[in-house]
Amino acid sequence: MRATVDGSGIVAQSQSALAPFRLYRPESIAEVKAVLAADPEAVLAAGCSDLVARIREGCAPGALVSLRKVxxxxxxxHDGGxxxxxxxxxxxxGATSATVAAAIPGLAAAWSRIAxxxxxxxxxxxxxxxxxRYRYEMPLILGALDAQLSISDRRTLVPGDLWTDDTxxxxxxxGVSTxxxxxxxxERSMRPTTTVAMAIRRGADAALSVHATAGSEYRKGVSLRADTAATSVADIDAVSTAAVLAxxxxxxxxxxxxxxxxxxHLVAVLTRRLLREAATATHHREDEPHV
Structure with a gap:
């Protein structure tokens, strides 16, 4: 593998080869944990698209742990809600999965538009x-959905914890509860300046609550929440709820x-747009549990 150095155009003007590195190919989570225990400086490699970017930014891994065969x-x-x-x-x-589309149609649609x-x-x-990275969109999307992230040492995090957790x-x-x-x-029409993801959930008292995450390519996402007295999405006051969130x-x-x-102002506009879209959506009946 070679890393571009000060190159431009279709063919880089110069290249420098990466230094040799150790490559591990574990086939189970237990094997990954064993490798990391023995070689704690090893870098985890998933799809490697971001890893290539990191290498271009100066990362020089001494060891890589490929997760492709795990x-x-x-x-x-999608079981048990x-x-x-x-x-x-x-x-x-993920974007083309029938399971994702049936469980959370909006997630499949959002996923199909990134990258x-x-x-x-x-x-x-x-x-x-x-x-x-702030410019990556899944933290915003999954953050609005209150996703639970499972870590190998049996901890559970939410997307917002990633910014302070062990790298x-x-x-x-x-896991996302449905x-x-x-x-x-x-809503990503205003990227890179402002992007908003929004989930509407029903409480035990039947009232609806709104959880939005707003971010940009330059700043970490912010979690925004608003409770409503509405029991139907169509009854949510889009203007006042958007103002509370913004x-x-x-x-x-x-x-x-x-x-x-x-x-x-942008977040207010985008959240109003999402709330109005939600009011006219027909993917699921509101009283139909997503299980």
Missing amino acids: AGLTAIT VLRLGSMVTHHK TVRIRYTGTVGGNLMAR TALLTGI VDLVWFGY AQLPDGVADYTGSAEYRR
Whole structure:
């Protein structure tokens, strides 16, 4: 494998070969853990699309642990009201999965719109999450869905924890509860400046709550929540609910592409759009559990 150095055009002006590295190809999670225990500096390699970018940025791994052959990491199931995704599920497989489409139609639709064709067939949901890059979209999407991330040492995280968690953690799977999920949607028309994912869930008292995550390619996503008194999506006041969500954005979301006030305006517009889309959606009847 070769890394481009100061190259441009179709053919790089110069290249430098990577230094030799150790390559491990475990076939079980137990073997991965054993490798990491014996070689703690080893870098986990999933689809490798982000790894190539890291190498171009200066990463020089002494050892790689390929996860391609690890059993069970490409499974997609929907049982007991939980959609489970193996960490090695590619973007293409997730977006085209009949199981995902039946469980959460909005997730399949959102997943189908991210990344390029080349990356979609190689990049994985686990790699997208664990790369911890603001411009990657699965942390926003799965964050709004309150996904539970299973780590090999039996810890459970949510997407927001990834920014402070150990970067060597082995993500094995993702779980999303669908029992109380009424609707999910994703608005990326204002990327790279602002992107919003939104899930609407029904509480024990039948009232609906809204969980949105808003982010950009330049800032970590922010979790936004609003409870409503509505029992039907059509009865949610889109204007006032969007205002409540947008007001939760901190001043720290400002950057050279826009002020915090501008970002709040964009989030209000996008969340109103999503709420109105949800009110007219017909994927599932609202009283039909997603199991």
